[in-house]
Amino acid sequence: MxxxxxxxxxxxxxxxxxxxxxxxxxxxxxxxxxxxxxxxxxxxxxxxxxxxxxxxxxxxxxxxxxxxxxxxxxxxxxxxxxxxxxxxxxxxxxxxxxxxxxxxxxxxxxxxxxxxxxxxxxxxxxxxxxxxxxxxxxxxxxxxxxxxxxxDPGVVNAYARLAKDEYLDTVSDVDIVDVNAGSHGKYFATNFDPEINFREFTGVVYSWQNGQWQKNRMFEIGKEFDLPVVGKRKAYLCGHDEIHSLYKNMDGANVRFWMGFSDHYINVFTVLKSIGLLSEHPVRTAEGQEVVPLKVVKACLPDPASLAPEYEGKTCIGDFVRGVKDGREHEVFIYNISDHKEAFKEVGSQGxxxxxxxxxxxxxxxxxxxxxxxxxxxxxxxxxxxxxxxxxxxxxxxxxxxxxxxxxxxxx
Amino acid sequence: MxxxxxxxxxxxxxxxxxxxxxxxxxxxxxxxxxxxxxxxxxxxxxxxxxxxxxxxxxxxxxxxxxxxxxxxxxxxxxxxxxxxxxxxxxxxxxxxxxxxxxxxxxxxxxxxxxxxxxxxxxxxxxxxxxxxxxxxxxxxxxxxxxxxxxxDPGVVNAYARLAKDEYLDTVSDVDIVDVNAGSHGKYFATNFDPEINFREFTGVVYSWQNGQWQKNRMFEIGKEFDLPVVGKRKAYLCGHDEIHSLYKNMDGANVRFWMGFSDHYINVFTVLKSIGLLSEHPVRTAEGQEVVPLKVVKACLPDPASLAPEYEGKTCIGDFVRGVKDGREHEVFIYNISDHKEAFKEVGSQGxxxxxxxxxxxxxxxxxxxxxxxxxxxxxxxxxxxxxxxxxxxxxxxxxxxxxxxxxxxxx
The missing domain is CATH 3.40.50.720 (NAD(P)-binding Rossmann-like Domain)
Incomplete structure (x- = not known):
């Protein structure tokens, strides 16, 4: 207490x-x-x-x-x-x-x-x-x-645990899917601090598969998911926090995290990353100023909080959990749908x-x-x-x- | 002397x-x-x-x-x-x-x-x-x-004057075309100081047409040119120095400048510009540092001089000059072809x-x-x-x- x-x-x-x-x-x-x-x-x-x-x-x-x-x-x-x-x-x-x-x-x-x-x-x-x-x-x-x-991490971990406890005898796969089908009306913006957002995607993509850490590149593996409310959406295998605890708490099941990205997001990300603008290592300008490029990109992008008033549409985040129940293959999708406009109305923030x-x-x-x-x-x-x-x-x-x-x- | x-x-x-x-x-x-x-x-x-x-x-x-x-x-x-x-x-x-x-x-x-x-x-x-x-x-x-x-400006101005003096009685149109069909092998690089290169393309595109300054946006007007050696290439109406003197020295002819760009260049440019990274106005990072985004982009891009050793292919720069000669419509294309590798061999620089x-x-x-x-x-x-x-x-x-x-x- x-x-x-x-x-x-x-x-x-x-x-x-x-x-x-x-x-x-x-x-x-x-x-x-x-x-x-x-x-x-x-x-x-x-x-x-x-x-x-x-x-x-x-x-x-x-x-x-x-x-x-x-x-x-x-x-x-x-x-x-x-x-x-x-x-x-x-x-x-x-x-x-x-x-x-x-x-x-x-x-x-x-x-x-x-x-x-x-x-x-x-x-x-x-x-x-x-x-x-x-x-x-x-x-x-x-x-x-x-x-x-x-x-995610958080509620999706509880979803995984619930599926294991209540819906399956043994779990083989946990695929966490995070799709934001909302639109903020800007050319480009991140929904969280751009620095943290981009840092998530510039490194190796780790997933837990076949009892070991598998490495991929960002946007290397994409897959279409048919989701409630938001419909068919392409999502990509990403590194994400929850994999780094679920890997040991799901009886050895594969744990993957998929995030939805538009082609436009991927293009902008690819350009910025390829040029080196998402780097957290300082560069020196011709004038001798030491600058971390990622911090400048962040300064140029809209403040995520500023997106809220115009944000429309819904998010769908959930866990596809597959395994065996009563001797048969079984899958559940446990999820939440949230609405950007309703969130703004209630607490002044986007979804x-x-x-x-x-x-x-x-x-x-x-x-x-x-x-x-x-x-x-x-x-x-x-x-x-x-x-x-x-x-x-x-x-x-x-x-x-x-x-x-x-x-x-x-x-x- | x-x-x-x-x-x-x-x-x-x-x-x-x-x-x-x-x-x-x-x-x-x-x-x-x-x-x-x-x-x-x-x-x-x-x-x-x-x-x-x-x-x-x-x-x-x-x-x-x-x-x-x-x-x-x-x-x-x-x-x-x-x-x-x-x-x-x-x-x-x-x-x-x-x-x-x-x-x-x-x-x-x-x-x-x-x-x-x-x-x-x-x-x-x-x-x-x-x-x-x-x-x-x-x-x-x-x-x-x-x-x-x-x-350009320079030799192309002399080409325009030569066409007027020697090949046409009256000049109606001067279309200067600058196509670099070379390849430097990098994801993205500018051939000149990126700061100057981008500054050329972030403003209004001025051309001289029908006796007045016409305004367009960058990449608004593209046209395919069939050029010697480098073949068919898409070029875009750009603002450029030479228009700003030729407009008064070519007896009122239209003066336009066209520069060749790949779709990849245009995509990268569009992303950087749309986000505000090509701006010459300082932004303030979350840490309070004042930084000019364009100078950071410059610091991230390859030094143009560094491209020379790997640069391959040719440039084609010249003037399409149209008008009337002996009572008939006539057009000449006066041009130069240069080779990146030969330039490097001779003087250690790219074409x-x-x-x-x-x-x-x-x-x-x-x-x-x-x-x-x-x-x-x-x-x-x-x-x-x-x-x-x-x-x-x-x-x-x-x-x-x-x-x-x-x-x-x-x-x-």
Whole structure:
């Protein structure tokens, strides 16, 4: 039983997290939001009040914080009395925020893997390079640390676990598919921080197949999926966080991640990458200025948060899980459909931020209730999936299932 | 009658200029080469000696010079005794180098229009914005200043004048076509300084048609040309320097410039431009660094000089000039074919640098001989074309002609 939430970060996902925490502050208690740029936190606080999102009167405060500064983070956790930290800041701060939680006893939740600025796509399993090195210490100290509790990774891990527990006797394949069929109306934009978005796709594509890590190049393997609501969509084999924990938690099944890309996205990405503009290594201009090209591309692209008002259409993210049930081959597709315009109406963010920001709040609510306050480090598929999916059904991300018996809401 | 040459600049074109000056130092006298980075001049000097390019023993010296510093440029002109300055440095230094020449009495030659860093594609005629404002003073002081004496602008201006003088009674249309059918083997590269190359294509496309400036967008108007040697090639209406003087020197004929582009070039250009990466206006990164995107793109692309060793294939640049001769419609195509590999073998540069660098040396030789030492400012079509084309025939850029009578070397 923990309460009072500190949200670290102030981007599009943090905005969703803040709204959802406010809508559930009867369970979560005080809400604090901290980022390097306090004005961004202030804007989020203002937006929460504007939507009258607070379920009951309570604390909602903005703070300035450099989350790489462990001491400052510890102080903020102690001063605010936060027992739950939701880290939705940049991918570079996981390890320092986790350390501050371990030092103060606060529970830790994040939605994406730790990265070091200079390194792209390290050797698998990625969790083994940073987070899991703190697993023993978390267990010893009784620290609850839930890794990758966004949608993907996060909800899709719970879907995989649910399929294994409830729908199949043995699992042979988990194919996670993430398709954004929405349109933002810009020439080109990324739905997350462009720096993180591109970093995902510039390295080796790792998947788990036949009991080992398989390497491919980005956009090397594409496949058309026939999906509910959004229809037939081409998606490509990508590296992604969830593979790096599911590989060991699905009884040896193949684990692949597929992301939908338009030909236009692929063309722009290919041009930028081929020229070297997606590199995180500095180049020197003729005038002698040292510049990281990727940071300049990011500066030129639209701020992902700015896309929200014009974003239209839906997202479909889910798991095709195949295996054997009662001696016969069986496949289920467990998924969610979200709508960009509805997300904007509710919390002022687009659908991609919505799907990423709601799940860590569900996780926080389960820590608050004790159901997920497991006093150790865990990836989402290591936790009971039903309580999580039940909360998500209630707070904005309902689960559906499609199998031989049809396409329907999942009753949990 | 003037002698001793100061070359300003140390890029691929300057390398060609230095080699060609050395090959003709019996006519041109001492040769000096100056640039911001002296080591680049030293490398050119070394390459000239390596190829044993000096026709006779003589002076060949490298100097450090910031050509925006008029006083330093004046001092260097005086100290070297240079009576002819060939400016093949960046497009931003024309006016300061010209001023230094006007102050010292040296003849001035350049190959491209003056540009201000912050401005792209100003109002036509471009020469009227900067260079021509010094025309009266040049005439008063008896300064020889030959503008745009590369290939295009430069040789193509002489082709237009020759067609008007010798092949047509009245001219209706001048269509200058520049096709590089060579291949450098890189994913993407520009043949000149990427900054200047892209700046040419990001603004309005001005052409002179029906007695007025017509505006188009880049890549809006494309046309297939059937060219000697390189065959059928698609070229696009572009803005280019020579239109901005020919418009008033061709008796009111239409003047258009067409440049060949592959679909791949257009795609890369379109992606970079659409994202804002070709902008000369600074952006601010998330970390607060002020950066000009175009300078970062330049830093990521191959140095044009580095393309030379692998460059294969040929260039075709020429003028389709149409009009009436003896009461009948008539068209001539006056052109040059150059070969990348041959250029590299002779002077260590690729063909594009070769075609741009040989003509200003021919112009210098005509100033040295007195034939073009006109004691005023002139664009190339205002000078007698035959002496120029005769020198070019001899020093590496032979002229050919194709008309109703066939395709042949032009005998002058």
């Amino acid at each position: 923990k309460k009072n939430v500190l949200i670290v970060g102030a981007g599009g996902v943090a905005q969703v997290v803040a709204h959802k925490c406010a809508q559930n502050n009867d369970v979560l208690g005080d809400i604090h939001i901290a980022s390097r740029t306090k004005s961004k936190c202030d804007a989020i606080v203002e937006s929460v009040h504007e939507k009258k999102a607070m379920k009951q009167p309570g604390v909602l405060e903005a703070h300035a914080l450099n989350a790489l500064d462990i001491e400052a983070t510890r102080d903020l956790i102690r001063n605010t009395g936060a027992q739950i930290v939701i880290n939705v800041g940049s991918a570079f701060i996981n390890m320092s925020v986790l350390r501050a939680c371990m030092d103060t006893g606060a529970a830790y939740i994040d939605t994406a893997i730790h990265e070091e600025p200079e390194k792209v796509c390290e050797t698998p399993p990625w969790y083994g390079n940073y987070e899991w090195k703190r697993a023993d210490e978390c267990a010893q100290k009784g620290i609850t640390a839930i890794l990758g509790a966004g949608f 991609i931020s919505y799907t990423a920001g709601v799940p860590p709040v569900a996780a926080a609510m389960l820590i608050a209730s004790g159901e997920w306050d497991v006093k150790k480090m865990a990836n989402v598929e290591e936790l009971p999936p039903k309580p999580f999916l039940r909360v998500l059904n209630r707070i904005g991300l309902p689960t559906r299932i499609r199998d031989a018996e049809g396409d329907r809401d999942l009753v949990l | 003037k002698k001793n040459v100061l070359i300003v600049g140390a890029g691929g074109v300057a390398q060609v200029v230095a080699h060609k000056c050395a090959q003709n130092n019996d006519v041109l006298g001492d040769i000096h080469i100056a640039s911001r980075t002296k080591s680049k001049c030293d490398a050119i000097v070394e390459s000239v000696h390596e190829k044993k390019a000096m026709k006779q023993p003589g002076v060949l010296e490298a100097h450090a010079l910031n050509a925006l510093d008029i006083e330093a440029t004046r001092d260097l002109i005086r100290n070297t005794g240079a009576q002819i300055v060939i400016n093949v440095g960046s497009a931003f230094i024309n006016m300061s180098v010209l001023r230094a020449c006007m102050d010292t009495g040296a003849a001035y030659i350049d190959t491209a229009i003056h540009e201000e860093p912050e401005k792209v594609c100003e109002t036509p005629p471009w020469y009227g914005n900067y260079e021509w404002k010094r025309a009266d003073e040049c005439a008063q002081k008896g300064i020889t200043a030959i503008l745009g004496a590369g290939f 594009i640098s070769y075609t741009a660098g040989v003509p200003p040396v021919a112009a210098a030789m005509l100033i040295a001989s007195g034939e073009w030492d006109v004691k005023k400012m002139a664009n190339v079509e205002e000078l007698p074309p035959k002496p120029f084309l005769r020198v070019l025939n001899r020093i590496g850029l032979p002229t050919r002609i194709r008309d109703a009578e066939g395709d042949r070397d032009l005998v002058l």
